[in-house]
Amino acid sequence: MKTLDQTTDEVLNLAAQHFKVPRDKLNSGDDFFKTLGINSLQALDLLTRLEQHFSIELPDYELQDVSDFRTLAERIQSRL
Amino acid sequence: MLDLSKFQSLGEALRAALERWPNEVCLIEADRERENTRITYRQFKDSALPLASAMQRDGFQNGTRAAILMTNQSKWLISAYAIFFSGGVLVPLDYKLPADEQLRLLAHSSAEFLVVEYHLWRAMMQTAEFKSMRARVVLVTEAPAKADLGGAERWEEYRDPSEPTFVPRTRKDAACIVYSSGTGGRPKGCVLTHENYLEQCIALTSLYPFWPGVHYLSILPTNHAIDFMVGFIGPFTCGATVVHLRTLRPEFIREAFTRYKITYMALVPLILKNLERGLRQRFAELSPGKRRVLNALVRVNKALTKNKPNLNLSRTLLKQVHQAFGGELRAFFVGGAFTEPSTLQFFYDMGIQVGNGYGCTEAGTAITLNDFKPFRADTAGKPLPGMEVKINNPDTEGVGEVTVRSKTVMSHYLDDPEMTAETIVDGWLITGDLGRIDSSGHLQLMGRKKNMIVTEEGKNIYPEDIERYFEGLPVKEFCVFAANYLWPARTMVGEQLVLVVHSENERPLTPEIIAEIGERNRHLANFKRVSGYLEWNRDFPLTASMKIKRLVLAEQIRADRERSQVVAL
Numbered sequence: 001m002k003t004l005d006q007t008t009d010e011v012l013n014l015a016a017q018h019f020k021v022p023r024d025k026l027n028s029g030d031d032f033f034k035t036l037g038i039n040s041l042q043a044l045d046l047l048t049r050l051e052q053h054f055s056i057e058l059p060d061y062e063l064q065d066v067s068d069f070r071t072l073a074e075r076i077q078s079r080l
Numbered sequence: 081m082l083d084l085s086k087f088q089s090l091g092e093a094l095r096a097a098l099e100r101w102p103n104e105v106c107l108i109e110a111d112r113e114r115e116n117t118r119i120t121y122r123q124f125k126d127s128a129l130p131l132a133s134a135m136q137r138d139g140f141q142n143g144t145r146a147a148i149l150m151t152n153q154s155k156w157l158i159s160a161y162a163i164f165f166s167g168g169v170l171v172p173l174d175y176k177l178p179a180d181e182q183l184r185l186l187a188h189s190s191a192e193f194l195v196v197e198y199h200l201w202r203a204m205m206q207t208a209e210f211k212s213m214r215a216r217v218v219l220v221t222e223a224p225a226k227a228d229l230g231g232a233e234r235w236e237e238y239r240d241p242s243e244p245t246f247v248p249r250t251r252k253d254a255a256c257i258v259y260s261s262g263t264g265g266r267p268k269g270c271v272l273t274h275e276n277y278l279e280q281c282i283a284l285t286s287l288y289p290f291w292p293g294v295h296y297l298s299i300l301p302t303n304h305a306i307d308f309m310v311g312f313i314g315p316f317t318c319g320a321t322v323v324h325l326r327t328l329r330p331e332f333i334r335e336a337f338t339r340y341k342i343t344y345m346a347l348v349p350l351i352l353k354n355l356e357r358g359l360r361q362r363f364a365e366l367s368p369g370k371r372r373v374l375n376a377l378v379r380v381n382k383a384l385t386k387n388k389p390n391l392n393l394s395r396t397l398l399k400q401v402h403q404a405f406g407g408e409l410r411a412f413f414v415g416g417a418f419t420e421p422s423t424l425q426f427f428y429d430m431g432i433q434v435g436n437g438y439g440c441t442e443a444g445t446a447i448t449l450n451d452f453k454p455f456r457a458d459t460a461g462k463p464l465p466g467m468e469v470k471i472n473n474p475d476t477e478g479v480g481e482v483t484v485r486s487k488t489v490m491s492h493y494l495d496d497p498e499m500t501a502e503t504i505v506d507g508w509l510i511t512g513d514l515g516r517i518d519s520s521g522h523l524q525l526m527g528r529k530k531n532m533i534v535t536e537e538g539k540n541i542y543p544e545d546i547e548r549y550f551e552g553l554p555v556k557e558f559c560v561f562a563a564n565y566l567w568p569a570r571t572m573v574g575e576q577l578v579l580v581v582h583s584e585n586e587r588p589l590t591p592e593i594i595a596e597i598g599e600r601n602r603h604l605a606n607f608k609r610v611s612g613y614l615e616w617n618r619d620f621p622l623t624a625s626m627k628i629k630r631l632v633l634a635e636q637i638r639a640d641r642e643r644s645q646v647v648a649l
Contacts (some may be wrong), residue, residue, distance in 0.1 A: 034608040040537065040606070042353050044329050060327050061151065061199055064176060067606055 001062065002080060008073035011050060018049050030071040050076060081290065081318035084282050087248040089274040091164035093317050098125040101319035104292045109154045110336060111326040117154045124158060131235075132162035133244035137192065138217050142167035142247050145257065146184055146193035147215070148303070149173040149200050150438060154237060154323045155221050156302050157312055159195040163184070167247025168193075170256045171269075171478035172303035178605075179203040182445030183213060185259050188267045189494065192216045198223040205230050211482040251275035257494055258305060260540060276444040279487040281313050283464040287449060288344065288411060288435060295408070297336055297345040298324050304414045304538070305445040306346050331355060335559060337406040346413040348538040349423070352434065356426050359401070374398075382429050388455045394431020401430050411435050415446070416538020416548055417571035418525065421457035428455050437461050438523060441471055443509055444488030448523045459522035460515075469523060470508065478516040478637045479526045479570075483508040514570075525572055531565040531630060533575035543577055550579065554593060557582045557620050559628050566634055567643045576611035578646050580637065586617040598649050612646040 002010075008028045016023040017038045026035060032043065047063055050072075056079045064070050082100065087093040102122035109117035123201075132140075135594065140146070148170065149163050150156045163170050171189040173182055175197070183204055186194065193469065194215040198203070201220045204210055210230075218232035249255070254276045259267055261264045286634045290296070298311035323340045325332060333351075336342065359420045363374060381397045384390060388434070395402045404407065411433040414424075419436055421483050429435050437449035438460035447469060450461035463469045474480035489509045492500040503510055512530030515523050543560035552557055579597065583589055589597075594613075601609050621629040 029210050031606070034602075039350060041328070041350060044327075048329055048331065059199075060329070061175075064424060065178060065605060067602075 002077070003009070004073060005075050007054075007077045007080070008070055010053065011069055011073045011076065014049055015046060018026055018046055026069065028073070029068055031067045032069055033067055054080060056080065081285055084278045084317060087278060088251050089164065089253070090255050090277055091161075091167065091315060092649045093278065093313075094164060095159055095246065097121065097319065101292060102499070103323045105321050106316065106319075107154045107157065107322055107324065108295075108340065109324045110340075112329075112332050113335070116326075124161070128158045128161040128165065129244055130241060131159065132165045132240050133180060133240035133242050135162060135168075135217070136166055136244050137240050137242075140166050140168060142249070143169060143253075144193065145169045145171055145191040146195065146320075147171040147188055147189060147191040149175055149194065150221065150302075151175050151197060151326060151393040152298050152300075152302050152307070153197075153221075153326060154313075155195070156324075157316075157322070159219075159235075160312070163193075164255070165244065166247055167249055169254045169456075170307065172256060172258060174303050175200055175301060176258070181455065183207060183209040185269075187212065187214060189257050189259075189269060189517060190214070194218045196222070196232075197221050198227065201229070201232065201353040202227075203618050208445060217541070227437065227570055232319060236618060249274055251278070251492075254491065256308075256440050258303075266544070267494075267495070268496075268499070270335065270490045271492050271494050271522045272441075272444055272490050276488045276490060277309070277313055279447070280309055281317060282443045283466050283488070284309060284446060284449075285314055285318065286465055287451065288413070290315045290320040290344075292319035293338050294318070294320035294343040296320060296322050297340065297342040298322050298344050299328055299332075299333065299351070300346050300348065300416070300538075304416065305439070305441045306413065310344065310346050310413055329607050330358070334358070334404075337404070339406075341406045341408040343408050343410050344413065345409075346415065348416045348536065349414060350417075350421040350536040351376075352414050352419065352427075353423055354410060355602050356423050358431075359404075359426075362404075371644075378429050381431050385431065385455075389428075389431070389433055389452050389455065391431065391433075392417075398431055402432070405432070413437075415439060417534045417536055420573060424457040428457065430494060436517075437464075438507070438525060439483075440511060442490050442503065443467075443484050443486065443511070444490065447482075447484050447486075447511075450456050456522060459518065459524050461523065462521050463523070469517065472510070474516065474599070479514055480516070480524075481510045481529050482513045482515045482523070484511060486511070526570045527564060527568060528562070531562050531634070533562045533564070533577060534572070536576075537607060539607050541608060543579065546577060546604070546608055546610065549600055550597070553581075553596060553600070555581050555583045555589070556585075557628075559620060559630065559633060561630075561634060561637075562644060563611065563646070566637050566641075579610040579613040580616050580633075582616045582618070582620060589615060590615075601649055610649065612648040614641060614646045616641075 012026045062075045098121045106121045106124050107119050162622045171191045219235040219238050220232045222233040251274050254271050256272045257269045300307040325336050377397050413435040424434050437446045439446035448461040448463050470483045472483050484638040485508050514526045546560045558581045563578045599604045621632040
């Protein structure tokens with residue numbers, strides 16, 4: 001079982017890869033809309049990528065009112 | 081379609097539709113690649129009537145208010161029909177709002193019944209406001225077997241086999257209370273009558289008809305005026321099929337087009353632009369030869385559809401583009417916010433019509449709509465049949481405030497005669513938007529008169545509602561404004577909010593205060609955030625009851641400051 005820190009780290013790696021930004025520019029507390037400069041549809045795209053990686057299914061509503069990587073990782077962690 | 085002029089209420093019209101097309105499929109519910117539900121109009125009736133019966137058993141009667149708080153799905157429409165059948169007033173609540181705000185609106189509406197999805201109910205139960213929840217009967221859908229429902233009942237089990245009584249309503253009776261905004265201090269509950277909806281439906285379907293076999297893809301929230309009309313009342317009164325997709329993931333939306341041979345779809349500018357981006361990307365990946373062929377075909381299509389659309393011709397010329405949308409797509413409806421003309425033109429050049437218009441909840445959805453005679457990307461179209469549009473106090477260029485008179489204009493704001501009197505004057509709805517009517521009768525939107533913004537996702541944001549998130553900030557006073565309200569700009573694209581801050585003793589803001597502003601801002605949903613702050617060094621003008629005179633303050637700021645002085649956050 002992964003720890004929350006590991007999950008958060010993997011989320012940050014995948015986000016950096018997906019949106020082609022340097023990994024060291026991303027921190028767990030960052031607002032991903034702002035740091036990545038993305039809109040809500042692009043955030044859903046990222047969610048799909050994360051689902052594939054973690055082999056889970058997250059309904060769209062799980063992303064509602066989530067805007068930082070850490071909370072996103074928590075939502076993923078609860079389904080692992 | 082049914083002759084809606086014969087009906088008194090939505091309940092009566094929907095009831096007739098269920099009798100008229102018993103064997104047509106009315107609803108398909110898909111979640112990703114899975115199909116959850118596929119039911120005919122007869123099966124829809126068989127699901128809704130035992131629900132209506134149980135509600136009536138529990139005291140539901142003529143005029144009872146019932147709220148629905150759900151994502152797009154079949155149970156939304158089944159519950160709505162049970163409410164209308166029983167003479168109720170429907171309160172569609174926005175499932176995207178935070179739970180505490182949903183509870184505040186629920187309380188404001190005085191709804192006695194609530195139909196809610198489990199995950200939303202769970203979030204409500206965790207709020208401080210939950211203690212004062214007054215709904216008498218709560219029906220929760222899709223709750224896990226052992227879930228704590230806090231005294232609520234399971235929607236799936238809430239049935240009564242006895243025959244329910246159809247409760248008639250008149251055209252002037254309230255059908256729905258729709259909250260157009262104001263989740264902060266002053267909720268704006270638009271009371272819309274059965275006549276408002278029936279007349280709107282007649283007007284819209286005269287331009288975009290539905291019939292059995294038409295497939296409408298529903299992804300906009302059904303609580304939103306657009307989807308409620310074109311994703312429920314319109315298709316149902318014509319025997320068409322509504323396809324609910326329970327995800328907004330772009331890849332599943334693309335798949336749904338081809339799987340369900342979609343005819344119409346309503347969307348917000350953000351999604352339309354996303355589809356445009358996807359198509360442009362695919363075009364860019366074509367080999368140079370194929371791209372040349374495509375460009376030539378687009379040019380031919382443009383030339384041949386200059387004066388009016390020719391769907392069959394466009395489908396033949398640009399077969400692959402149309403196939404990507406399932407091959408049956410007739411039109412997109414875009415609304416909820418301003419759409420950039422270049423996006424509308426892009427789709428029209430491909431032979432895909434985008435019904436672009438202008439409207440607001442207070443006017444019963446659409447006021448103007450593109451009529452394609454010929455297509456124009458630079459306007460919001462012409463007034464729909466039955467709509468009178470007048471420009472108040474036009475300037476030398478003909479630009480003034482857009483006002484509307486029609487049978488579709490709401491009755492009033494719930495429990496707010498003062499705001500109603502300010503909004504509906506001598507029968508004319510004052511929209512707060514600026515525009516002009518050009519020589520061919522098209523409405524061109526030129527910005528806003530009111531202090532608000534609309535996001536690309538179609539969300540109306542009122543600055544007053546954002547202020548509560550900055551309460552307790554260690555400054556003398558603060559106020560939130562729409563930037564275009566302070567410094568008028570003739571555009572409705574890229575609208576932003578600005579926090580105006582007046583510090584104690586007019587001292588410059590400390591780094592700690594700036595950090596706190598940034599921190600609070602970060603905690604807001606992305607569409608609610610202020611784009612920056614503006615330092616102000618005079619006392620805010622106040623009314624006798626100590627409220628900020630926003631109009632006066634805005635004038636002072638406009639005279640003293642420039643937009644470039646706003647510090648970005």
